[in-house]
Amino acid sequence: MSKREEKLDDIKKSVFSVRIARKELPEIGELVIGTVYRILEHGAYVLLDEYGGLEAYAPINEIVQSWFHDIKDYLRPGQKTVFRVIRVDARRRLIDISLRRVKEEEKKEKLARWKRTIRGVKLLELVAKRLNITLDRALQDFGWKLEDYYGDFLSIFENVVKYGPVDLRKLGLSDNVINAIMEVAKERIEVEPVEISGIIRMINIKPDGVKHIRDVLLKAMELARKEGAESVKIYTIGPPRYRIDIMGRDPKKLEQVLKDVVNLVTTEIKRRGGEASFTRIGE
Template sequence: MSVKGRDLPEVGELVIATVTEVFDKGAYVSLDEYSDVSGYVPIGEVASTWVHNIRDYLKEGRKVVLKVIRVDKSKKYVDLSLRRVSDKEKKDKLLEWKRFNRGEKLLELLSKKAGVDLDYLKYEIAPKLVNAFGDVLGGFEEAARFGLAPIVNAGIPRDLAEFIVDLAKENIELKEVKVAAILQLTCEASDGIVRIIEALKAAKMKAESIGGVKCRIYSVGAPRYRIDISAREYKVAEEALKAAVDAALNVISSLGGSGSFKRV
């Protein structure tokens, strides 16, 4: 069975392929995500400019990201393009493939640790994790962050969910994302510095009221103050930074001062 749950890819789909044979007029490949499906990259689909040597782009054994341009269902055969894949598409697809393979390894470890058949995990459990968290690795990451509840809520039997949490904590290293901004706060009142401190305290409190956020605020030369936010998800970090900046500006304004900010 294919990784995608389909026998063949669709036109326009990005695929991971391994180059099997290279000729002057094109190259044959096998599709890593589909069982027993091969394809061909014609020379005209290798690059947008004239190709002097096709092996500058495609070599036997190399894994490449390609775009499907035609599908022959009767022959289980596809025509593919290298030139139509943008740098961003390539980067995103390689990341998806890397995450898929990491998820597969974790399922193999789970099978051994829990004494559960690997096919059961791949065809019964994995789809539930993909549906709830985007991919299998996403499920393990969620387990490492939040424990049992989200895994059980995804429909995973509790006894197996406990093994997933244990395995996630042993194997998943959660990386924090960081965002920052520079605040410029001024207040000409006699106790202006006290009012600025109040604004900074409000900023820190507001940021850290968002779960899983760490906030550090420090002077980088008055009247400039840096806010460093770290969180496990970029969206959360951005939300916390905005909340901190808004709080500081609102408080300093209410206390008779003024402020501005810029991203760094």
């Protein structure tokens, strides 16, 4: 195999062989992700990533801004970029596309979505391997259904890590599919930490009231850490008001931690002859 043939083969391998799009052919006006395959004097042949490597053609007048420019000033073999579909011959499966008719903001938005799609599809491919089925089968059996519900493929795994498999069960997925998705999500998705905050108002008019308040707040911080909060901060914003910030990666768990902390503070300060109330920030 010549170096040119090896280059073309590498370009083909960079494109999903499975059709990710629901329909077999794109529509006129649709923005598509294309990988530049061959560049000729009169135009460029492009493989459409979302359509399993379906070949499309970009005429030179739909690439260059003027006849004084060369196609290679705009495209290079192996480059992935955004094109607009300008012609579809469904019978002959011929697609013409344009680079010039794509606005810069459209290109940025499409590429950002595609980046998420690529990562999500690769995770779905891992799920398919665990289920001993093909990616194409996974897409047809449950992938596209989940994409409809969550908005994109990557969001499937992000939401599962944050909120668990409740929605997956609502959608009627089998236990083995749910378990495979959960396993891949936990292994591959790193959830950004979230923070919840509130204001505790605490009063104790005893001579040693300040000591009681300090002791209660220290107990509250100890409890939050014990229950799994990654970070806990309690500080005065002007007595008798104290702010509490709790950070972690599991929103549901954080809510329970905050609830337990508030319960400890109100119960403990009351036992010590004081009183306390709580106001959530952001609600």
